[in-house]
Amino acid sequence: MSHDLSTPHEYSGQLLLAAPTLKDPNFSRSVIFLAAHSSDEGAFGYILNRPLNQRVADLMPDAELGPLGSAPVFMGGPVSADKMAFASLRWSRAKRQLRIQTHLSVDDALHEMSLGREVRGFVGYSGWGEGQLEKEMERRSWIATSPEKKVLTTRHPDSLWHEVLKGMGPLFGLIAGMPEKVELN
Numbered sequence: 001m002s003h004d005l006s007t008p009h010e011y012s013g014q015l016l017l018a019a020p021t022l023k024d025p026n027f028s029r030s031v032i033f034l035a036a037h038s039s040d041e042g043a044f045g046y047i048l049n050r051p052l053n054q055r056v057a058d059l060m061p062d063a064e065l066g067p068l069g070s071a072p073v074f075m076g077g078p079v080s081a082d083k084m085a086f087a088s089l090r091w092s093r094a095k096r097q098l099r100i101q102t103h104l105s106v107d108d109a110l111h112e113m114s115l116g117r118e119v120r121g122f123v124g125y126s127g128w129g130e131g132q133l134e135k136e137m138e139r140r141s142w143i144a145t146s147p148e149k150k151v152l153t154t155r156h157p158d159s160l161w162h163e164v165l166k167g168m169g170p171l172f173g174l175i176a177g178m179p180e181k182v183e184l185n
Contacts, residue, residue, distance in 0.1 A: 009144075011037040011133065013097060015151070016045070017143040017161060020178050026078040029161045029180065032126050033147065035087075035100050043128040046087060046102075046120075048151060049160035050075035056121045059084060068109050068119065074157070076122030084121050088112035091149045098147040118152055143172070 016032040030047045037043035057069030073084065086104040091097075104112065109119045128136070136142055145168060154160055165176035 009134075009137070011043065011137075011144055013147075014144045015048075015147045015164065017145065017164060019141055019143055020175060022141045027126070030126075031151075031160045031164060032077070033089075033098060033100060033151070035102050037133065039134055040130060042130050043133045044079075045126050046076040046100075046122045047074060047126060049157045051157050052123065056084075056086075059121070059123075063106065065106065066110055067113055068106060071109070071113070071119045071121055073121040073123060076124045077126030079125050079127040081124035084123050085125065086119055086121055088117045088119050089152055090117045091152055098149075098151060143168075 011034045014034050014037075016030075016034055018027045018030045018032075020029075022028065027047075029049075031049045032045045032047050034043055034045040036045075052073045052075055054073045055069060056071045056073060057063075057065055059073060060069075063069075068086070071086075075081075076085065085102065086106070086109040088101040088104060088109065090099050092099050101108075101112065104119070113119050133142075137144070143165075145164065148164075148167065150163065150167075151160065154163060162176045165172040
């Protein structure tokens with residue numbers, strides 16, 4: 001997906017896939033769902049393809065969590081990595097969009113689960129200050145695309161970067177097949 005970089009863009013609700021040229025180890029081959037974006041205020045989102053292979057109860061053993069204790073936990077990003085937040089994700093069939101509710105309390109998260117929505121714990125988040133994401137987009141550090149339902153249904157979230165890129169067409173399929181450290185080949 002290409003963008004005219006001369007005009008501001010709204011990236012809320014989009015996936016950001018780290019370009020292979022992005023060398024920050026916090027984001028290498030990451031897939032971020034951008035929960036909010038404004039060129040005036042910055043942006044924030046959560047990495048969707050970094051499962052920690054833990055459940056909420058593993059990180060909050062003394063809390064009364066009910067079914068929330070079995071929710072998976074992901075590394076959401078490097079900002080506030082000492083805190084965990086809950087978010088509810090759902091696919092809107094009518095609008096063909098991924099929807100997210102963030103900053104949920106335990107009670108709110110339990111309510112979302114009772115409605116059949118997927119709730120995840122995120123340790124940290126990914127954030128950008130005013131104009132920072134736009135500059136990174138100009139440097140082509142990120143590939144923006146609309147999410148598809150497979151973002152929620154994949155059995156192997158750690159392979160999401162490859163799956164999404166392959167689904168974007170032949171050129172992106174080549175990018176997905178690139179080794180992580182090209183310089184070692």
